[in-house]
Amino acid sequence: MPSHDDTIHSLLDERRTFPPPAGFAARANVTEEWLRREWIERAGGDPETFWTHRADVLDWASPWHTAHSWTPTDGESVPEARWFDGGRLNASVNAVDRHVAAGHGDRVAFHFEGEPGDRRSITYAELQREVARAANALTALGIEKGDRIVVYLPVLIETVVIQLAAARIGAIHSLVFGGFSAEAVRFRVEDTGAKLLVTTDGQFRRGQAVPVKAQADAAVEGVDSVEHVLVIRRTGSDIAWTPGRDIWWHDVVDTASDVHEAEAFDAETPLFIIYTSGTTGKPKGLVHTTGGWLTHVAWTYWAVFDAKPETDVYWCTADLAWVTAHSYETYGPLLNGMTSVLYEGTPDTPTWERHFEILERYGVTTYYTAPTLIRSLMSRFPDGPPERFDLSALRLLGTVGEAINPEAWVWFHTHLGRGETPIVDTWWQSETGAAIAAPLPGVSTLKPGSALTALPGLSVKVVDAEGRDVGPGGGGLLVVEGTWPGMSRTVWGNPERYRDSYWKRFAEQGYFLAGDGAKLDADGDLWVLGRVDDVINVSGHRLSTIEIESALVSHPSVGEAAVVGVADQLTGQAIAAFVTGACDPAELRAHVRAVIGPVAQPRQVFVVPDLPKTRSGKIMRRLLVDLVDGRPLGDTTSLQDETVPPRIAEVVAGVLGR
Incomplete structure (x- = not known):
């Protein structure tokens, strides 16, 4: 029995x-008429x-x-x-080949821009040939259906190619963020029993050529399952061999045949393994299969992002290793x-103007990014992007990764959306595979900070510890x-978990249970x-960090904010707030008290130079807890910048007198 009722006290009213x-x-893919016809009349409201x-x-x-x-499960069984049992299909064919067959081979699949400024555009026909070469190379290396391939790469066209090539031959791909340590990569290689690791000599990050191959070597040292390490030459760095x-990519992939006959696989064939972050316990390798996941991703991309392939240019800013990219940067856009x-x-x-340059250069129409990045841009450009940037092509904005603060939402809508473009605030997870709740931009009346309702074919509830609906106005477990x-x-190798x-x-x-x-x-x-783990329990009041952060960000002096629960002898937990900007801590404590109430007032407000963020844009709040405690x-x-925690530590030490 849980030790509390899991009620969350919601105090912010937007x-x-x-x-x-x-x-x-009028031009949206999903309209009220579409919903009536497809969900009510044709499907009868039945999800299956x-x-x-x-x-x-x-x-x-x-x-x-x-x-x-x-x-x-009955509680004991798995x-x-x-x-779509018994159906057979190929993910790679659906993502690429069928568009070429339909006469769209000359359409650009990806505009790639490297951090140093190198650029390349690849059409669907060219992508088909690249994937065929990689599939033939994988087969020549002994990779077969069911074998696992761990991909330790930055955001490159080759990262997409190797995913599609693995899917083409029935192998299972598992992508690892290019900034992870050798230990994190090793865990994933060992856990999957990977036969192949794909990596680079190095990657460009924050203006520097950063070595990668040495970490890859450490990750596979002594791992018996690994037969080959396939290396892409990206930076030209000297590496051990x-x-x-x-094996060099250019020696085995670029020289392979660009014709490959794809095999169809059963719908329940595993397609990829995505690992949770592992902030609590060891990471879980979540297994996604082919037919159902492709169906969910293809439709939600078309509906939520109002996909117009003839005219749209879409940009999702996630690293390709995150589930966001699997669903809505690689497969979702390609399927459409x-x-x-x-x-x-x-x-x-x-500079921080890089995103505006990219949006203008490629005429991006649909921009999907993380609330943390939006807050970063808002803090540096409070009046919006410099006027010299033409962002008029933007017609739809989206957010992903965590709940967005209402003031950041309004800034995004006002300054990048010109006060007119819809914003699709999507809620989903690695576990769900694709969007569960999100606005439908041609139908929904938007509320800043709300994912609104579950999409057709899906259902969510907010419940207490016993699974009872909390009802309107209540807070609990999603x-x-x-x-x-x-x-x-x-979970790969651990169905009981x-x-x-x-x-x-x-x-x-x-x-x-979403968590x-x-x-x-x-x-x-x-x-x-x-996350329920991010809820702060202050004298028996379970408070959402998101709401307190939103109150802080609504103050004009605050650029970004992160709130955590820290140990307190009197109340069990106390609220510690970390903010950027020219801020007065006493004024901010009073502001939160006025906006939300006395119970949400932070014990301390730390004014810091930056917040610790992963490259995917998420704030690593556990580091802030550790720094205070x-x-x-x-x-x-x-982290995007490993110098941030030490700089925050100096601020914390000064405030706490350590």
């Missing part, structure tokens, strides 16, 4: 609304029927015999979901025949009701309040 622009709504119709957009080599089956194991932008570098290299096509099927982490607690109700807290407003719309920081290799 009431601004933004209906869809009439012109956008709805998803079978969405699967029709894919090319199937053979049809499925069973649309969906679900064996739930749950099992299957979608192990003959017989190490889109033109996308890939950018290798950090957002502030050489759960997904039932199953869906894009859901992870298991999959059961215990996500399904066991609410086995009786059949709910998937996020949330509230429902008076209209029943969803407001995600962050005086614990060792541990691994910080995934």
Whole structure:
């Protein structure tokens, strides 16, 4: 029995609304009429029927015999979901080949821009040939169906190519963020039993050529399963070489045949393994399969991002190793025949204007990024981008990764969206595989900071510790009701951990436990309040860090804010706030007290030069807790800037008198 009721006290009240622009709504992929026809009339409101119709957009080599089956857990058994059982298809063919066959081979698939400024555009026909070469090279290296390939690369066209080549031959790919340590890579190589590691000699990061190969060597040293390390020449750095194991990409991929006959695989064939961050316990390798996940990703991309492949240029800023990129940077856009932008570098290299330059250069129409990056831009450009940048092509904005503060949402809408473009604030996770709750931009009336409602074919609830609905105005645990096509099927090598982490607690109700807290407003719309682990318990009041951060960011002197719970002898936990800007801590404490209430007033406000953020844009709040509580920081290799924690430590020491 849980030691508390999991109620989250929601204190911030945001009431601004933004209906869809009439012109956008008139041309949107999903309209009120589409919803009535496809969800109400054709599917009858039945999720399984709805998803079978969405699967029709894919090319199937053979049809499925069973649309969906679900064996739930009784608390002890391992749950099992299957979608489109018996159907056979190929993910790579659906992402690339079918568009070439349809006459779109000359359409640009990706505009690539490296951090140093090198650029390359690749068409669908060229991508098809590159993937064929890589697939032939993998086969020549002995990679077969079911073998695992760990990909330790930055954002490059080759990163996409190797994913699609693995999928083409039925191998399972697992991408690792290029900034991770050798230990983090080694864990993933050992856990998957990978046969191949793909890496680079180095990568460009923050204006420097950073070595990578040495870390890759350390990651695979003594790992018996690894037969080869495939190396891309990116920086021209001198590297150590192990003959017989190490192979240059240009020697085996660039010289291979550009014709490859793809095989179709069963819909439940594993496609990739994505690892959770591992901030609590060791990372979990979540397994996503082919047919259901492709169906979920293809439709949600088309609907939520209002995909117009003939005219759109889309940019998702995530690193290719994150699940955001799997769903909505690689496969989702390709399944819809889109033109996308890939950018290798950090957002502030050489200056914070780099993103505006890229948006203008490629005429980006749809821009999907993290709230942390939006707050960073807002703090540096409070009045919006410099006027010399022409961002008029933008017609749709999106956010992902964590809940967005209302003031950051409004800045994004006002200054990049010209006060008119819709913003799709998406809620989903590595576990869900694709968007669960999000606005439909031609239909939804937007609320700054709210993901609104579950998409058609999906259902979410906010419940208490016993699984009871909290109802409008209540806060609690966010759960997904039932199953869906894009859901992870298991934890690699540990199905019991999959059961215990996500399904066991609410086995009786059949709910998937997301691990996020949330509230429902008076209209029943969803407001995600962050990870349950990020909820602060102050004298019995369970408070959302997101709401306190939003109150801080609403003050004109604050650029960015991060709030954490730290140890306190009197109240159990106390609130510590970290802010950037020309701020007066006493004034900010009073501001939070006025906006939310006395219980949410921070014990301390630390004015810091920057916040510790991963390259994906997430704030590493655990580091802030460790800094205040005086614990060792541990691994910080995934940070954008590893100099940030020591600089924050100096501020903390000054305030606390250490």
